[in-house]
Amino acid sequence: MPSNAHVIAKSEKSEKTWAELTDNQHKVLAPLASEWDTLRPWQREKMLDIAHDYPKMDSKKQELVQRRLNRWSRMTPYERENARKNYQKFQSMPQAKKDELRKKWKEYKQLPQNQRDTLMREHPEIYKDQELEN
Amino acid sequence: MATVQELSNFLAQVERRAFKQVAYAVRDDHAALDIVQDAMLKLAENYSSRPPAEYPMLFQRILQNTMKDFWRRQKVRNLWTTLFSSFGSGSEDDDEVDILETLESDDYDDADEPQAQLEQKQTIAIIEEALQKLPARQREAFIMRYWEDMDVAETASAMGCSEGSVKTHCSRAVHSLALMLEKHDLTKRVLEKKEGRDESGT
Amino acid sequence: MNQEHETETAERIVKLLEKNLDTLDGEVLARLKLARNKALEAHTENLTTSVGSSLASYFGHYVRQHRVISSAALLCSLVFVGFIVSQQYIGQETVEQGDAFLLGSELPPEAYVDEGFNKWLAQDINQQ
Numbered sequence: 001m002p003s004n005a006h007v008i009a010k011s012e013k014s015e016k017t018w019a020e021l022t023d024n025q026h027k028v029l030a031p032l033a034s035e036w037d038t039l040r041p042w043q044r045e046k047m048l049d050i051a052h053d054y055p056k057m058d059s060k061k062q063e064l065v066q067r068r069l070n071r072w073s074r075m076t077p078y079e080r081e082n083a084r085k086n087y088q089k090f091q092s093m094p095q096a097k098k099d100e101l102r103k104k105w106k107e108y109k110q111l112p113q114n115q116r117d118t119l120m121r122e123h124p125e126i127y128k129d130q131e132l133e134n
Numbered sequence: 135m136a137t138v139q140e141l142s143n144f145l146a147q148v149e150r151r152a153f154k155q156v157a158y159a160v161r162d163d164h165a166a167l168d169i170v171q172d173a174m175l176k177l178a179e180n181y182s183s184r185p186p187a188e189y190p191m192l193f194q195r196i197l198q199n200t201m202k203d204f205w206r207r208q209k210v211r212n213l214w215t216t217l218f219s220s221f222g223s224g225s226e227d228d229d230e231v232d233i234l235e236t237l238e239s240d241d242y243d244d245a246d247e248p249q250a251q252l253e254q255k256q257t258i259a260i261i262e263e264a265l266q267k268l269p270a271r272q273r274e275a276f277i278m279r280y281w282e283d284m285d286v287a288e289t290a291s292a293m294g295c296s297e298g299s300v301k302t303h304c305s306r307a308v309h310s311l312a313l314m315l316e317k318h319d320l321t322k323r324v325l326e327k328k329e330g331r332d333e334s335g336t
Numbered sequence: 337m338n339q340e341h342e343t344e345t346a347e348r349i350v351k352l353l354e355k356n357l358d359t360l361d362g363e364v365l366a367r368l369k370l371a372r373n374k375a376l377e378a379h380t381e382n383l384t385t386s387v388g389s390s391l392a393s394y395f396g397h398y399v400r401q402h403r404v405i406s407s408a409a410l411l412c413s414l415v416f417v418g419f420i421v422s423q424q425y426i427g428q429e430t431v432e433q434g435d436a437f438l439l440g441s442e443l444p445p446e447a448y449v450d451e452g453f454n455k456w457l458a459q460d461i462n463q464q
Contacts, residue, residue: 042381046435053436061440068439071446077179077378078172079449080435085168086448087438098442105447108456119452141379142372149368150357163364171371178375182382258356261349280346281353308342311349324348 015041016048028054028062031069039073047073140186145174148190148282152197155277158266159201173200190284194292198274257320264314268307271295275303276311 018036021029028051029036039047050069054062075083090098108116149170157166173196181192265273271293278289279300290297315321337345438445447453 040381042377049434050436050439053434057436057440061437064441064444065436065439068444071444072435072439075445075449077381078175080445081172081175081374083445083448084435084438087441087443087445088433090441090443090448091432101447102442104457104460105443105453108450108453111456116452116456119455136379138376138379138383142376145372145375149372150360150365153360153364153368154353154357167364167367167371170368171374174371174375175378178379179382182379254352254355258352261352262356276346280343280350304346305337305342308346308349309337312337312345324345324352 016044024055025051028066029069031066032073035070035073043073136182136184136186136189141178141182141189144186144189144193145177148193149174151277151281152193155274155281156197156201158262158273159270160204161266165204169197169200169204172203173197176200190282191288191292194274194278194282194284194289195294198292253323257315257323260314260318260320261311261324264311268310271299272303272307272310275300276307279304 018026018033021036025048026033029047032039032047036044047069050065054065057065072080090101093101111119152170152173153166156169157163160166160169173193176196177189177193181188181196184192265276268276274293275289278284278292279286284292286297286300289300293300312321315324438448
């Protein structure tokens with residue numbers, strides 16, 4: 001089936017199994033070793049992009065990347081998309097604001113789990129508008 | 135599963151109307167674009183295995199839910215800008231566009247425009263304003279039935295209400311819009327059969 | 337207003353609204369196109385996944401695969417268009433745009449999407 005070659009060529013990059021990755025890619029993506037072959041092709045491609053940008057970062061950031069890779073790979077595409085959007089907003093904040101948010105995140109993580117669960121479930125009273133029902 | 139082409143065609147066909155529809159509800163072009171994008175993604179990710187014939191109804195349902203999420207998260211979203219703008223640089227806020235304001239200012243700016251075109255623009259501005267003021271359910275019913283050309287059953291399914299409610303919402307919406315046109319003395323312009331203006335080449 | 341008159345009124349209003357779509361801002365149209373391409377990418381991801389998982393039973397899934405192949409050319413061009421469009425947006429942004437930088441940022445990725453955190457912050461702001 002000749003047209004099959006087309007498909008394979010197109011997704012060659014993302015079809016690579018763990019064994020087929022380069023040493024450098026192995027090093028960066030090591031936290032994903034056990035689950036790599038189960039990632040969806042599109043995801044693999046995004047992960048390879050991460051490996052590509054990795055050398056441009058300082059060692060502290062590189063460590064963060066590695067620590068967060070697993071969680072990142074398990075988020076839904078929709079969550080990742082939202083995270084990208086908010087990350088961009090975060091990036092445009094002045095450093096003082098960034099620090100403040102980071103502090104808040106730390107405080108939030110220290111709240112007891114049940115309090116965080118309640119927050120998550122809580123039905124907010126922010127339907128300012130009567131837009132929802134009438 | 136629908137082909138990429140089918141999904142692409144569907145989205146290309148509805149995207150501009152969807153944007154307008156959401157913009158009427160949230161009155162913020164940027165938010166409207168975000169909502170439309172989220173809705174498109176959700177359709178593609180979760181429902182692309184459904185027959186394309188169901189897309190209009192599904193997409194409307196997703197749009198409604200995404201808008202609900204928007205209202206729910208409005209404060210949350212604002213947080214990123216609130217925190218940001220409290221430091222005074224606030225460039226983020228400058229992006230916000232008030233549709234009505236834009237339309238109004240357009241009306242004043244276009245003194246050189248041919249009269250008929252200007253009239254039409256004003257009429258549209260008034261209709262859009264009226265649409266924004268409609269209760270949300272009426273607006274949605276009106277848009278789905280008449281702009282998206284969905285039948286009563288599909289609209290009811292997308293809105294999660296009875297067919298009777300759809301009819302009532304639609305009827306009330308059209309009445310309010312007609313009243314608004316009347317108030318501005320535009321009934322003739324919009325409703326009279328002769329549409330020479332359109333064809334005469336403005 | 338009877339049903340017929342109602343429908344006619346609605347149709348005329350909609351005709352004007354439809355006409356008004358032609359005046360949409362170029363930037364809005366570009367964003368819509370970008371959104372569409374993202375959705376199509378996500379759709380493709382679904383398609384490729386189903387192909388991947390069905391490789392073992394290749395013959396049983398001939399039809400599905402056939403569809404994928406027939407849309408591969410379209411896909412390539414879509415991805416390409418998406419790339420071109422996205423390049424226009426990258427220009428003025430800082431270089432730190434990729435997922436790698438997001439992962440290396442001061443906040444962990446989950447902080448950007450944690451509903452509870454967002455609500456907690458909103459409460460906090462209200463109390464100030």
